[in-house]
Each structure stands twice: as C-alpha cells, then as structure tokens.
Amino acid sequence: MGIAWRDDLAIGVELIDNQHKELMGRFDMLLTACRDGKGGDELRHLVTFLNDYVISHFRDEEALQRKTGFPDYESHRQEHEAFVARLKELKQRIDEDGEVLVDHVLDTNKMLLDWLIKHISVRDRAIGRHINKTS
Numbered sequence: 001m002g003i004a005w006r007d008d009l010a011i012g013v014e015l016i017d018n019q020h021k022e023l024m025g026r027f028d029m030l031l032t033a034c035r036d037g038k039g040g041d042e043l044r045h046l047v048t049f050l051n052d053y054v055i056s057h058f059r060d061e062e063a064l065q066r067k068t069g070f071p072d073y074e075s076h077r078q079e080h081e082a083f084v085a086r087l088k089e090l091k092q093r094i095d096e097d098g099e100v101l102v103d104h105v106l107d108t109n110k111m112l113l114d115w116l117i118k119h120i121s122v123r124d125r126a127i128g129r130h131i132n133k134t135s
C-alpha cells in the first residue's frame with residue numbers, strides 16, 4: 001500500500017497543497033521503508049523532519065484561515081496543537097528508549113494515517129470549501 005496525492009485533496013491554495021504533498025510523500029517514504037525492513041532508520045529522519053516542517057506548515061495554514069475568516073479556526077488550531085503534542089511525545093519516547101523500536105514505527109504509521117484520513121482529507125478540505133464559497 002502506498003500513499004499518493006489525489007487532486008480532490010487540494011484546497012486550492014498552492015502553498016498549502018504543496019506542503020500537504022510533501023507531507024504525504026514523506027509518509028509514503030516511511031511506508032516504503034517499512035516494507036523494506038528499514039522503518040527504524042527512516043523514522044529517525046522523519047521525526048526530525050516533521051518537528052520543523054509541521055510547525056511551519058501549521059503556521060501557514062492557520063494564517064490562511066485567519067486571513068479568510070475561516071469559522072472553525074479555533075477547533076482546527078487545537079487539532080494542530082494535539083498533533084504537535086503527539087509528535088513531541090513520540091520523539092521523547094524514542095529518545096528515552098535510546099533507539100527506534102517497532103512500536104514507535106507502528107504508532108507513527110497510525111498517527112500519520114489518522115492524520116491523513118481525519119485531518120487532511122476532512123478538516124483541511126473544509127478550508128478549501130470555505131475559500132471557494134467566499135472568493
């Protein structure tokens with residue numbers, strides 16, 4: 001199973017859509033690495049990458065929401081915050097355990113899949129609908 005971008009995930013703002021493509025591409029890399037038995041190595045790269053990338057992506061997305069008067073801004077922002085907290089917790093667990101374990105890889109896969117299904121394909125698409133309606 002691979003993760004691929006679909007045009008119906010687009011919210012119609014190039015900056016955000018490109019960031020979502022990048023995130024999904026990274027997730028796909030993790031899945032591929034898992035398939036090849038290299039999930040642990042890839043997870044280390046991914047966690048470091050996500051730490052910075054997700055924060056600037058959320059900042060851009062939230063700025064867009066404020067600019068366009070998106071009505072669900074607050075609850076959306078809270079979902080972002082919860083994701084950052086989960087990511088931080090995962091990084092901490094890896095640091096504490098001193099190595100990447102199968103558990104970490106499985107939890108990350110679940111976390112990212114959840115994010116893709118519940119957030120990008122539902123909550124973020126609502127931003128696109130809002131922008132289309134108001135522009």
Ligand SMILES: [Fe+2]
Nearest residue numbers: 061119123124
């Ligand atoms: Fe979002």
